[in-house]
Amino acid sequence: MERETLKKAMMECFKDGEFQSILKEIVAEAMAVKDAEIADLRDQLKKANTHINELEQYSRRLCVNVSGVPETPNESTDQIIVDLGKMAGVTVTPADLDRTHRIGKGTGGSPRIIIARFTNFSKRQEFYNSRRELRKPRPVRGSVVSTEAAGKTFISDNITRDNQHTMYVARCLKKEGKLHSAWTDVGRMKIRLREGGPTKIIRSLEELREAADPDHRPDADPAEPSDADREGFRPAQGRNRKSARK
Known part of the structure; x- marks a missing residue:
């Protein structure tokens, strides 16, 4: 009760x-x-x-991605980097290279990206900063890379998967006219909202949104690029050619 x-x-x-x-x-x-x-x-x-x-x-600061180099049987990716250096006017020796190899599985389509890890940062920068010289490569006798192939070669920073996606979104924002340019500098992500404007370093997708797209709705995010898209990634900034691949 x-x-x-x-x-x-x-x-x-x-x-x-x-x-x-x-x-x-x-x-x-x-x-x-x-x-x-x-x-x-x-x-x-x-x-x-x-x-x-x-x-x-x-941890990737010593690495660069090299894309566009045709694949051949029993190739030496070390020698490819050495010869590309010569064509760009930079002396690269095997001792300057810690390791080089292709990324991913061969599909028989576009050549896979080569990742090259240098033994020291100064040589990495020397090679990376000479990338525009490959637009008109120097002929090198006995090179494993033809001058035609070298002219189509693309050298870029090696960046993380998260940063790849952030730069992919930056490219989408450029197409929408919400920023002027976006690029990476030894892995640091940078943007410029307008031509001639100040450069802003961003650390994440959220910071990119805050700077370039403050009215963004989360449900409007573009899908992450596929692996194929990542291998063929091109930056938003036309004058600084850079790509990304984990």
Whole structure:
């Protein structure tokens, strides 16, 4: 009987307007605390992911991507880089190269990208900064790369998957007229909102959105590029040719 009496009393309390108001306040306060905790955890996760991405990008600072070089049986990718260096007016020796290899599985279509990791940053920069010289490559006797193929070669930073997607979105924003240019500089992502305007370094897709597309709706995000799109990635900025591939 006591149990039934207690149950009845509680039901009467729930019907009381003042009690309902107090209960709502208690629940609202508890939910606010939980919401704050969730927001804080999300912020910590975002910062951690950004930090991890930056560490991964830094680990790639000695690497470059070389695309457009035809594949041949039993080729030496080291020799390809050495010969491309000669054609661009840069001396690259096998000792300057830590490792080189093609990326991905051969499909019989476009040649796979070559990733080259240098042993020192200065030589990497010398090779990378000479990339425009390959527009009119120097003829090199005995080169494993023809001058015609060298002229179609594309040298770019090697950037993380997250940064690839951010630069892909930047290219979409350029097409929409929301920014003037976007490019990478030793893995650092940079944008310019208008011609002649200041250069802004961005660290994430969120920072890109804040700078170039503050009215963006999350449901309007473009789909991530396919692997094929990544291999053929071209930057938003026409005068600085750069690509990205993990």
